[in-house]
Amino acid sequence: MSVDKKTVAKIADLARIAVGEDELEPLVGELNNILDWIEQLSEVNTDGVAPMTSVVAVDLPWRTDKVTDGGYRDELLANAPNSEHGFFTVPKVIE
Amino acid sequence: MTKLTELTLAEARDGLVKGDFTSRELTEQYLANMEQGRELNSYIVETADIALDMADKADGMIRGGNATGMTGIPIAVKDLYCTKDVHSCSASHILNGFKPKYESTVTANLWQDGAVMLGKTNMDEFAMGSSNETSYYGPTLNPWRAAKENGEQETKNYVPGGSSGGSVAAVAGGLAIAATGTDTGGSIRQPAAFTGLVGFKPTYGRCSRWGMIAFASSLDQAGPITKTVRDAAIMMESMASYDVKDSTSVERTVPNYEHALTGDVRGLKIGIPKEYRMDGMPEEIETLWQQGIAWMKAAGAEIIDISLPHTKYALPTYYIVAPAEASSNLARYDGVKYGLRVEGDSLDGMYKNTRAEGFGHEVKRRILIGTYVLSAGYYDAYYLKAQKIRTLIAQDFAKAYEKVDVILTPTAPSAAFALGEKSDDPIAMYLNDIFTVPASLSGLPAISVPAGLSKDAMPLGLQIIGRAFDEETVLRAAHALEHAASFTTKPKVWWGEK
Amino acid sequence: MAKYIQGATGEWEVVIGLEIHAQVTSEAKLFSGSSTKFGSEPNTQVSFVCSAMPGMLPVINEECIRQAVRTGLAMGCKINLRSVFDRKNYFYADLPQGYQISQFKDPIVGEGVIEVTLEDGSTKVIGVERLHLEQDAGKSMHDQHPNQTYVDLNRSGVALMEIVSMPDMRSAEEAGAYFRKIRTLVRYAGTCDGNMDQGSMRADVNVSVRRPGAELGIRSETKNVNSIRFMMQVIEFETRRQIDLLEDGGEVLQETRQFDPASGTTSSLRSKEEAHDYRYFPDPDLLPLEFTQEFVDELAKSLPELPDVKKDRLITDFGVTEYNAGVLVAEKDNADYFEELLQDLAQKTGKDKVKLATQAANWVIVDLFGALKKAGKSITDSPVSTAHGAELLALQVDGTISGRIAKDVFEIMLETGNNPEQIVEEKGMKQVSDTGAIEAMIDEILADNQDKV
Numbered sequence A: 001m002s003v004d005k006k007t008v009a010k011i012a013d014l015a016r017i018a019v020g021e022d023e024l025e026p027l028v029g030e031l032n033n034i035l036d037w038i039e040q041l042s043e044v045n046t047d048g049v050a051p052m053t054s055v056v057a058v059d060l061p062w063r064t065d066k067v068t069d070g071g072y073r074d075e076l077l078a079n080a081p082n083s084e085h086g087f088f089t090v091p092k093v094i095e
Numbered sequence B: 001m002t003k004l005t006e007l008t009l010a011e012a013r014d015g016l017v018k019g020d021f022t023s024r025e026l027t028e029q030y031l032a033n034m035e036q037g038r039e040l041n042s043y044i045v046e047t048a049d050i051a052l053d054m055a056d057k058a059d060g061m062i063r064g065g066n067a068t069g070m071t072g073i074p075i076a077v078k079d080l081y082c083t084k085d086v087h088s089c090s091a092s093h094i095l096n097g098f099k100p101k102y103e104s105t106v107t108a109n110l111w112q113d114g115a116v117m118l119g120k121t122n123m124d125e126f127a128m129g130s131s132n133e134t135s136y137y138g139p140t141l142n143p144w145r146a147a148k149e150n151g152e153q154e155t156k157n158y159v160p161g162g163s164s165g166g167s168v169a170a171v172a173g174g175l176a177i178a179a180t181g182t183d184t185g186g187s188i189r190q191p192a193a194f195t196g197l198v199g200f201k202p203t204y205g206r207c208s209r210w211g212m213i214a215f216a217s218s219l220d221q222a223g224p225i226t227k228t229v230r231d232a233a234i235m236m237e238s239m240a241s242y243d244v245k246d247s248t249s250v251e252r253t254v255p256n257y258e259h260a261l262t263g264d265v266r267g268l269k270i271g272i273p274k275e276y277r278m279d280g281m282p283e284e285i286e287t288l289w290q291q292g293i294a295w296m297k298a299a300g301a302e303i304i305d306i307s308l309p310h311t312k313y314a315l316p317t318y319y320i321v322a323p324a325e326a327s328s329n330l331a332r333y334d335g336v337k338y339g340l341r342v343e344g345d346s347l348d349g350m351y352k353n354t355r356a357e358g359f360g361h362e363v364k365r366r367i368l369i370g371t372y373v374l375s376a377g378y379y380d381a382y383y384l385k386a387q388k389i390r391t392l393i394a395q396d397f398a399k400a401y402e403k404v405d406v407i408l409t410p411t412a413p414s415a416a417f418a419l420g421e422k423s424d425d426p427i428a429m430y431l432n433d434i435f436t437v438p439a440s441l442s443g444l445p446a447i448s449v450p451a452g453l454s455k456d457a458m459p460l461g462l463q464i465i466g467r468a469f470d471e472e473t474v475l476r477a478a479h480a481l482e483h484a485a486s487f488t489t490k491p492k493v494w495w496g497e498k
Numbered sequence C: 001m002a003k004y005i006q007g008a009t010g011e012w013e014v015v016i017g018l019e020i021h022a023q024v025t026s027e028a029k030l031f032s033g034s035s036t037k038f039g040s041e042p043n044t045q046v047s048f049v050c051s052a053m054p055g056m057l058p059v060i061n062e063e064c065i066r067q068a069v070r071t072g073l074a075m076g077c078k079i080n081l082r083s084v085f086d087r088k089n090y091f092y093a094d095l096p097q098g099y100q101i102s103q104f105k106d107p108i109v110g111e112g113v114i115e116v117t118l119e120d121g122s123t124k125v126i127g128v129e130r131l132h133l134e135q136d137a138g139k140s141m142h143d144q145h146p147n148q149t150y151v152d153l154n155r156s157g158v159a160l161m162e163i164v165s166m167p168d169m170r171s172a173e174e175a176g177a178y179f180r181k182i183r184t185l186v187r188y189a190g191t192c193d194g195n196m197d198q199g200s201m202r203a204d205v206n207v208s209v210r211r212p213g214a215e216l217g218i219r220s221e222t223k224n225v226n227s228i229r230f231m232m233q234v235i236e237f238e239t240r241r242q243i244d245l246l247e248d249g250g251e252v253l254q255e256t257r258q259f260d261p262a263s264g265t266t267s268s269l270r271s272k273e274e275a276h277d278y279r280y281f282p283d284p285d286l287l288p289l290e291f292t293q294e295f296v297d298e299l300a301k302s303l304p305e306l307p308d309v310k311k312d313r314l315i316t317d318f319g320v321t322e323y324n325a326g327v328l329v330a331e332k333d334n335a336d337y338f339e340e341l342l343q344d345l346a347q348k349t350g351k352d353k354v355k356l357a358t359q360a361a362n363w364v365i366v367d368l369f370g371a372l373k374k375a376g377k378s379i380t381d382s383p384v385s386t387a388h389g390a391e392l393l394a395l396q397v398d399g400t401i402s403g404r405i406a407k408d409v410f411e412i413m414l415e416t417g418n419n420p421e422q423i424v425e426e427k428g429m430k431q432v433s434d435t436g437a438i439e440a441m442i443d444e445i446l447a448d449n450q451d452k453v
């Protein structure tokens, strides 16, 4: 499988990365090189093989239902590029 | 008296407890070396004030008789670890100015034991790279330089390996006694091999990932980069812990790893996987490997040929799984909560501008690959297929460990290469991890030990891979290998004022 | 029998499926230790985990697991002993991680069926496809600033149960009955407060139309409808819109729409072309969720008697009418009030419950509920206790007072909270025949208690 300019533009949009028209062509080449190289995996027979879920055999730990965290808004907002009245802010979303 | 910065971690520990010198004295010498060695670009930020403050506290602990193995030991911390109120950006512009309000579990463990933070080290952006050339803060230089035909030292620069390039350069250059690294596909072991150091990746789940800036969650693991195997054992014991804040951390008591260094490997079964003999692999790597086998045999170990049939598929499998996880892990960098924000005409415009400017080229490339392999219609062919092959790779190891206790391989397919030599050929760069990735995909503990020099006098390493949570046997074998190799060469200082 | 809608070109059938999001009742969030309390100051119930700070990791809240299983059991669904958390990847201002942790391929609860009773007394079985656990998002406020949207993450990470129905509903009435039934069940199980004005329950409404017996039509999905009335409006509007569209030779687009309560209409939010590609994959920060059948059985034991069982019991044991039984069990507190009162009444009168049930049910449903509705009170803060209610009915049963007088006594009880015997005693209401005198007396009492009115 290989990608074209249209696909790369679509992926970049899904990933929310601005990609200029001039950058598309080189990216197509780079990604296809990697995809061609990855292609060799298709020769491996994986019939009836279970996909890896976790490399170590452990059970999912469960937390008790207690309020143990939160209540430090200033520390949350300390690194925010922009915040007002205790809110994070983003460019207005028109709905 | 020898320069304090020439001591190993174990020697420094003993000297501190004996009272031969204080942590402040030791720390001050390292701070001086750091100033001398800025040319190496191994640190992104130096934290001298914090260091001296921690050193004084450590000296107090020692006087009070509360010293641990790490008390008063000045170490460097990879920028990928969140350290409270200190620059923690995974060497990415997108985390521009980020100073977390929390401390990663691994560094908290080290500070708890009295370790001293010298600064945050350079790395490949988000740990995506094998040469430290993808850092937003510029490449780190390898303290080692090759020897020309005439024996003179090269004047060009070499990469320290990656992604923990700043950490290894700091230790190899005498700018830290040891350093924390992180290993996703070889990011501790390969750079350690490139700089004549010991790099240890424990079993996945041994160290908490809480507070480590995620690259690929199912692979990321913390580990020490040190001068010796003993140093690695001491530091590993401090870093490892079960953490209720990390659902993938494993509840097991952490043994005294130093006790495992008995020097006795008689009867130890060491597997030699034939699939690690790659065509096109430099002669000197094969030779070193054979030498390693001979050393272990001489030490009384039993050498057994084994097969890990899916080895050649490990790297492409890794380059599906890791980018897929990364594409999702890095979605949180959107210009809203922290780091860089580049305004745009809309919310999506802001996202796209921020991420276009904030991520470097290699990171973008991996996010795009990861997004593609997870996208509708491709998931089964790529991601699901890769996770199935990952199962097969893990099964190869499981079968092998029915016959052997550890596996011995080269760490990397070559010695450190010149700066820029591979930076425009991604796949050539990816191949650096060909021997380290299989253990990562299987979550197994693995260590790189300096074992010799290339024909042009650059360090080379051998890797020992063990059973899950059997770090002790890995360390015991590594200790014996280190003893046999007795690698003592140090880089000839070319940096700072000559 | 199916109800068809008469269009200009013939009959149409509407097909409805619901995705109900119900907020899990728990102290802390699904994967972090911050509080779920409603209506706190912005971003005060947010941890480093629910604000997606670098290096933060999820750890699951065991109570949320129990609540999901209890709900599954209450709905009579299959419980999956192994389920998997996946990441649903998309970017939005109130989604700090850039993905929502949800369950895609392997939900914690599988298929089941819900039986609902319709106005005409007929019943209908509606399939439940699945219930899965997922994180709620934060809240975006678009009207606080001219060119900024404000983001509050207090809700971010709160546990939700998404209950997905089969496309089995054929009218707004059926959808309303199904939603009400789900609400009754989660309230019985104590897994969701069902509080719709606080957004504890909201529905994504999938509507399509087709010619009777034809293939399923293209559906529209109207998101986040937060009241049953609105949901029924959405269905009516979408049915009409789609039929008109098709009859004018147009076609229905598969799209996401939003409801405007002011106009009672829906409008397009996102078309299929711009549809998301969520790139689901198992969350590598979490292992599969596994538990034993014993764990499930324990939870089953802890559940109260469920409405369907309770209803049958009221009918078969006490001879309560089908309709009355349905009304009484809709809210557990109502059913409990009724049974307590019936118990008292049987004791006081020494008569068999079967002989008293109908009178008691009628009084509770007609007199008491009517009075409570007028006073805007709920059964739990009723001014008339079950004991007093039983006393009042007992006075009628033993002929001390007539039904006519009982109504007057009840009014006084509502005013004063006094017990009926005392009232009847003081006011000498026994065998009083001169109704005029009584009327006067009541007016006087009401006057005395103006302040309480």
Ligand SMILES: [Mg+2]
Pocket (backbone or CB within 6 Å): C019, C204
């Ligand atoms: Mg939905």
Ligand SMILES: [Zn+2]
Pocket (backbone or CB within 6 Å): C021, C134, C162
């Ligand atoms: Zn949902």
